[in-house]
Amino acid sequence: MTPSGSSVELADLPPSPAVWCSGLRKRYGRRTAVDDVSFSVARGEVLGLLGPNGAGKTSVIKMLLGLVRPDAGEVLLLGRRASDPRSRSAVGYLPELFRYQPWLTPTEVLDLHVRLARSDVPPAERRECLALVGLAGRAGDRLGGFSKGMQQRLGLAVALVARPELVVLDEPTSALDPIGRVDVRDLVLSLKSRGVAVLLNSHLIGEVERVCDRVVILDEGRVAASGTLAELLGQREVRLRLAGVDGRAEDRLRAAGSLAHSGDWFTVQLSADDDGVTVPDLVRDLVGLGVRVHAVEPVRISLEERLLAVLRHEEVSP
Template sequence: MTSADAATVRGVTSDAPADGLGGLPPSPAVWCSGLRKRYGRRTAVDDVSFTVARGEVLGLLGPNGAGKTSVIKMLLGLVRPDAGEVLLLGRRSSDPRSRAAVGYLPELFRYQPWLTAAEVLDLHVKLAGAEVAPAERRECLALVGLAARAGDRVGGFSKGMQQRLGLAVALVARPELVVLDEPTSALDPIGRVDVRDIVLSLKSRGVAVLLNSHLIGEVERVCDRVVILDEGRVAASGTLAELLGQREVRLRLAGSDARAEDRMRAAGSMARSGDWFTVQLSSDDDGVTVPDLVRDLVALGVRVHAVEPVRISLEERLLAVLRHEEPAP
């Protein structure tokens, strides 16, 4: 990120004078540049820079020890970086007010076992200094599937139930930015779907989400952009379309002729192997190319026996990046 970029971001922070800022867009929910952190002789994070826009879900991926949790802790002021700058919701991370509207679910946490779920939420609302009505706190427990256990002591909760409670704590104060560090690590498949729905609901309300997860399938379902860390550095970043590259569709056809092949070439470059035709699609395809193509082929008298979308998965792309290989075509 250039010095000009940094100046632009600083110019839209909440610390800047109000005069003349009315027409400017809001600052990113997260902006960090040049983050570095060493522990003894080991470099945990080395020159990491990225942003999370308002209402965006950004996935943080990488192997164990890649520096993901260290980056999150530096963003939240839990660990002081050796170098680099951080802005949260338009304020410098050194300003305690920058974290006032941030919800955080850490990877490892423990709540007082003698408290009930409702009392844990009450405690965190008080610590946050937030105005949250009791009815809204109950709704938050219901959102994570703990409405019926609000009066039960946390010491009797399973690990998955404690994970749900941690998510409720992260959401209870109506944050503008939610940071989730392995939010589904202890959840069953139903719980993972619940978390996915919650993340998508937050996005629809304009809340930014930074998601660190080893469950690549979940990241692929909910994230707008992805940052891949490897050995403390950004190995790759971008939207899913940018990272996964060109999409293809394979069609098994009968009765194809020159007119049908011309129509497929109009949709993208085409290759044929027997009855199978592979058509490359633009990465920014709006989702109508394939339905329109099938419709036109049928109108030309072609019998369409199969339509198979083909695209490299995020897991394949991640492994290719970490192994320094080109992704499979």
């Protein structure tokens, strides 16, 4: 095979995952913090890391980033071994606990991190980064007067300023008010739309459910469950309160999915690959058949219910 042929074949290969880890283990004294953890994060994917306090989430993140050396296991970041400093050159990181010098300004903090990352980010782009997290008007203020929420916003700006391909967020909304949480949610979705991978560790399960493509649940240092939200939560159902249902309407309901009914309530089980148009189309067709639609209620267990069931070793029926 010629060198040119080799390069063509390599160019045709799919990009490596943003994160790949296998068999991670870590002990602190007699306590096993992480035990045989394996998962991956694809490019442009948002993966949520869930679990109770002490489950090993932050230890896993620190091993991925080379801040803690694993006792066993392998890590690849953006196609490079985590032991290679170049693997972290395109990674943005917001730690759970951090502190900046109170005499610095947000502008000075970003300038410092751009130099540390050896990244060519012009001043205008750094200002845009501060605006993105809502700190444009405080760019020249000393951090000593910042609230915890404002410092959290600055930490997000630091994680994003060097144009990362992978962003690791460890409890990014812990000090933020509801508006700040919505801002972080929009920011994560914006990163995803640009092909940036995001690894999100958060106790706010509702936020994880809104933005994540897949979830890994850790318990006592091990992976207790993982998968897409559809896989973890099971098939969705929709309940409809209907009047005037005849044979034709029942046939239309059965065409949408497995049907059960009690009185004037009809329950349709939707397929796992439902594209979101089944229910609107069903309601439209039922109205066209003369059915009166009094209520439409989606039914599915929440991610919180699923998480609690996994941690309690219970079975949950979707």
